[in-house]
Amino acid sequence: MRRKVFKKLLFTVLVFALVIACLTGCDAKEGDGGAAASVDLLDKILEKGKMTVGVNPPGEPICFYDDAGNLIGYDIDWANKLGEILGVEIEFVEVNGDNRISAVTSGRVDLIFANITGNLERAKSIDFSIPYLRTGIKMGTRVGLDEIETVEDLNDPKYTVAIVSGTTGEDLVLKYAPNCKISYVTSYPDQCLALQEGKADAIFEDGTSIDFTAGKADYLVAKEKVYTSDPICVGYAKGNPELGRYLDMFVSSMITSGWQAEEYFKWFGSEYTGTLNTLW
Structure with missing residues (x-):
């Protein structure tokens, strides 16, 4: 008799726990819903x-x-x-x-x-x-710097590169010309100005920008090599x-x-x- 009563009690408790679990799950879905309810x-x-x-x-x-x-x-x-x-x-x-x-x-x-x-x-x-x-990243140099054709040619303290921090061009210079002097500027026009004023020997930027500037300005020479496919x-x-x-x-x-x-x-x-x- 006691065993039957215990089994009924246990069954009741299990059913009750299952119901509570289901209700809790439903509330969670209908509430904030976690990531599933986040708004795109x-x-x-x-x-x-x-x-x-x-x-x-x-x-x-x-x-x-x-x-x-x-x-x-x-x-x-x-x-x-x-x-x-x-x-x-x-x-x-x-x-x-x-x-x-x-x-x-x-x-x-x-x-x-x-x-x-x-x-x-x-x-x-x-x-x-x-x-x-x-x-792709290309190099532009000041006019008259005919001995520089690739980024590796700049790997000497006598050369200064004007570069913008946080760019693919910066990564390229740090990897292949770590011994050159780096002059950090804030924008591409500042890079071009550094070349124009003789404060830099080379710059690195998207080939579209380098070629565009070289077609308009007389102080910059666009080098042929394209270093990346970006x-x-x-x-x-x-x-x-x-x-x-x-x-x-x-x-x-x-x-x-x-x-x-x-x-x-x-x-x-x-x-x-x-x-x-x-x-x-």
């Missing part, structure tokens, strides 16, 4: 009707100010096009090579069109879209798969429609000869 950044942008975009001026023709003080350039047109298609207002925030990633991770900006190379190291901190431009991507915070998918669709659409090629010719004055793959 795309939804937040659409809800507030505004997108904050980090850009990296001055760097003609990628991103710079016109005579009226307006931001213009290849990156600016891409950001404005995205805002137009989303139907949201664009607010530009200036970033640089040092703080453009932290601007994303801290939430200071929603995303960046900041001439940033998507690579494995940076992908530990933020996510990237598929590339909307592909370029995918220039949109950067955004991790944990936003819907935004990432939308950005990939957006970039793919701009490439297949021919808009990207038109924009490149508009700003660089030449046909785009690189290869950009699409996902959609």
Whole structure:
């Protein structure tokens, strides 16, 4: 008799515990829901009707100010096009090579069109879209420095390289010319100014920018070697798969429609000869 009573009591307790567990689980799902209920950044942008975009001026023709003080350039047109298609207002925030990633991770900006190379190291901190431009680092030297053809030729204390911190160009110089003198500046125009004033012997930047400047200026010589194949991507915070998918669709659409090629010719004055793959 006692054994039957004990079994009934035990069964009742187990059923009660199971019911409580189910109710607790349901409450958790209907409450904050953890990661499953988190709102994707795309939804937040659409809800507030505004997108904050980090850009990296001055760097003609990628991103710079016109005579009226307006931001213009290849990156600016891409950001404005995205805002137009989303139907949201664009607010530009200036970033640089040092703080453009932290601007994303801290939430200071929603995303960046900041001439940033998507690579494995940076992908530990933020996510990237598929590339909307592909370029490579090239060297520019002052006129008359004919003995310098490669970065290794600069590996001597008698040579000074003007470089921007936190860039692929900096990584290249530190690796292959560690004995040269490095003069850190804040932007590509400052690199060019250092060459022009004789304060630097060489600079490193995207080949698109080096070739563009060499075609206009008489103080810079663009060297032929291209050191990297760099995918220039949109950067955004991790944990936003819907935004990432939308950005990939957006970039793919701009490439297949021919808009990207038109924009490149508009700003660089030449046909785009690189290869950009699409996902959609």
